[in-house]
Ligand SMILES: Nc1ncnc2c1ncn2[C@@H]1O[C@H](COP(=O)(O)OP(=O)(O)O)[C@@H](O)[C@H]1O
């Protein structure tokens with residue numbers, strides 16, 4: 001008995017951390033990582049804001065209030081307002097089907113969902129031009145019926161939907177697969193309709209994952225450059241989204257305006273990052289199974 | 294309300310899971326669906342509930358043909374193997390769910406729902422837990438919430454899939470007695486699935502034994518134990534030794550010596566005689582139908598089990614009174630005093 005206590009009272013032998021010898025290695029790798037982060041992320045981000053405010057608040061606000069800039073902001077918001085809900089619906093439908101049912105062509109569907117990640121956005125833009133452009137496959141038919149897709153809002157929306165559709169689906173598929181169908185079946189045996197089951201059981205179980213997917217989808221929808229650049233036709237004040245407008249301003253050596261408008265996208269990125277971190281921190285378990293990007 | 298399953302057949306991707314099942318569950322009865330894992334118990338239960346569609350056959354609740362009725366309209370209380378509680382809802386909301394999703398015309402008032410919920414919480418001994426979430430409950434408590442949730446909709450019948458499967462032994466024992474008690478109080482026709490023969494025999498009014506998608510026997514616990522219909526039922530329900538046997542002149546013979554078992558026919562071979570540990574009696578070495586050496590003596594409740602090693606390496610279990618003088622290493626003879634005879638398959 002007293003022996004046991006004596007052991008506990010004895011000063012703890014100095015613990016030898018396993019990694020002692022390599023402490024300098026650890027420090028070096030951390031330093032390298034931080035240096036890279038500073039050089040390639042923080043510094044450029046700071047430059048955006050420094051350049052944007054080169055002529056003070058007045059110059060910054062003037063650049064944002066200019067008519068073409070306003071048009072670009074409106075267009076970007078419009079495009080996001082259409083393509084994000086569209087992809088929420090698509091993502092929900094696709095992940096629901098993939099996670100809860102067995103059907104032929106399931107693995108093909110999963111592969112197709114990843115397609116936008118592996119195809120260059122410029123190529124996807126070109127495909128839309130080939131389909132809907134004046135010389136395109138359906139171009140003359142559309143022209144005859146007075147529908148303008150390429151070089152107009154519909155084309156931009158379609159291209160944006162294409163490049164952003166994996167985000168919600170990819171987030172939800174593993175989540176729904178992990179949750180299985182037991183809760184839904186329980187709701188059905190209790191008399192709930194399919195729709196009611198979806199609203200009261202499925203949706204609450206995936207809400208945080210869905211929000212996470214929406215966040216990423218939105219950030220990409222507003223920031224997409226390549227695909228939109230091909231189908232937009234760069235018509236000032238009409239078919240320029242924020243990223244396209246930034247490029248135009250920059251090419252015209254209008255640096256302050258270019259960085260001022262670009263700072264909006266930078267703010268969006270920071271906001272997305274912050275919300276994403278909050279989600280991961282507060283609801284990490286509910287996002288589990290999801291591929292964190 | 295009784296349940297009747299007629300000619301139900303089901304295959305998954307070509308692999309047969311159920312062959313032509315006929316089963317009648319009597320009104321108010323507690324029936325156990327017993328069988329090894331993969332024998333089709335869950336599939337049959339889910340077909341009754343309407344969660345799985347049978348390839349052929351019909352399901353009746355009382356006089357009602359429910360075969361084409363969707364799951365929502367069948368009004369069954371289903372308790373899932375892993376509870377399937379709604380994670381994001383409190384205990385009270387889980388229990389009230391089935392009442393809240395009703396159409397306005399048949400939905401009880403808020404006060405009525407609250408009253409029913411607390412009544413059910415009482416029944417499952419979980420009063421005071423209404424605002425807890427499923428993640429804050431133990432396995433046994435979750436199972437009780439699942440049962441309360443199923444009972445809340447006043448189901449025609451109660452279906453439970455391995456209700457105690459995921460619980461530890463002590464909780465299992467307690468819940469068995471408790472389920473029996475609830476069944477007596479509610480009087481609901483209940484079918485529960487289990488792979489545990491003790492559970493089935495202890496709890497059920499009748500036991501339906503399923504093997505590889507076929508119903509082997511339906512009967513009272515005494516029936517299936519004392520008069521097993523097939524060798525499978527005999528061996529699945531407990532330890533059984535098997536001896537080759539013949540019938541000569543209306544008498545059953547093992548190794549040429551008669552045994553006191555009624556012969557089903559007057560002549561024939563080959564047969565197999567299945568014997569439980571209490572169907573064998575120790576005698577003097579060289580006597581009886583078998584000989585061997587005692588390789589172990591264990592206590593089993595109020596009896597003792599001795600393990601007898603035969604010369605060919607086979608081991609036989611024999612039940613003897615507690616106060617036996619038999620010791621390990623002794624050579625003994627074994628007399629067959631009872632058994633169940635099956636034609637060799
Ligand atoms: N959804 C399913 N898809 C394919 N095979 C299934 C499915 N459900 C059950 N099975 C198969 O049917 C057989 C019976 O399964 P089940 O009813 O779950 O058995 P038990 O509940 O007795 O363990 C098993 O061979 C199982 O693999």
Ligand SMILES: [Mg+2]
Nearest residue numbers: 334335336455
């Ligand atoms: Mg099962």
